[in-house]
Amino acid sequence: MNALPLLRLILLLAAFTVTQGAAPVQAAEANDETVILVAKPALRDRLYGATILISKPLGNGQHIGLIVNKPTPMTLGRLFPGHGPSLKVTDPVYLGGPVSTEVIFALVQRGDSPGNRSVQLTPDLYLVLDRDLVDRVIEAEADHARFFAGMVLWRPGELRMEIERGFWYVLDADASLVLRKSTTGMWEELVKRSEQQKNMIRTRLDSPEPHPGMLATFARD
Numbered sequence: 001m002n003a004l005p006l007l008r009l010i011l012l013l014a015a016f017t018v019t020q021g022a023a024p025v026q027a028a029e030a031n032d033e034t035v036i037l038v039a040k041p042a043l044r045d046r047l048y049g050a051t052i053l054i055s056k057p058l059g060n061g062q063h064i065g066l067i068v069n070k071p072t073p074m075t076l077g078r079l080f081p082g083h084g085p086s087l088k089v090t091d092p093v094y095l096g097g098p099v100s101t102e103v104i105f106a107l108v109q110r111g112d113s114p115g116n117r118s119v120q121l122t123p124d125l126y127l128v129l130d131r132d133l134v135d136r137v138i139e140a141e142a143d144h145a146r147f148f149a150g151m152v153l154w155r156p157g158e159l160r161m162e163i164e165r166g167f168w169y170v171l172d173a174d175a176s177l178v179l180r181k182s183t184t185g186m187w188e189e190l191v192k193r194s195e196q197q198k199n200m201i202r203t204r205l206d207s208p209e210p211h212p213g214m215l216a217t218f219a220r221d
Helices: 006-022 131-140 158-164 186-206 212-220
Strands: 035-039 052-059 062-067 071-075 092-095 099-109 118-122 125-128 145-154 168-172
Touching: 035 186, 052 118, 052 145, 052 186, 062 092, 062 158, 099 131, 125 131, 131 145, 145 158, 158 168, 168 186
Parallel strands: 092 145
Antiparallel strands: 035 052, 035 168, 052 062, 062 145, 071 092, 099 125, 099 145, 118 125
């Protein structure tokens, strides 16, 4: 999870937006579709410990993401006291990650693209990167949006390695979860859910398949 210049990020996203429609259909995996990442309790990192992220692939093994459960004491109104619409947004600005923390990004829930320099994460969730477009979201759609300072970028193969090393639980992306009004207790909830899913899978794998002879015996009984 390393920093890249914002200009390079925008160029990567532009290239991704152009090419994604022509990409061949492949089986979905944790590192080739938008997912929720839940830090495992063993990940004791000052920034990423006890975090929940949404992550999307950019191609070539690179990923972009946002931490979604780190509210800050700041609001848009405190950051931009001269901007009337920002003063009306009372929700906190969230720390999205260590890259470009001086830039405000937005997640907005809607059925269609809010415009250029936005990236579709799920069918009804978009990441907005452009400053003017973020302003429009603040002015017209703040009631179904969340605002972030900074983001997370993974270099080629980095997220795959982190998942293989056991840093993250991987869950299906869900806009309502990402934009939940309060994130208090959400990490504990998702850790518990992930552990339960893992135990269910383990139970199925450990349960022997019935032998055909056993099935015949049950049928006679």
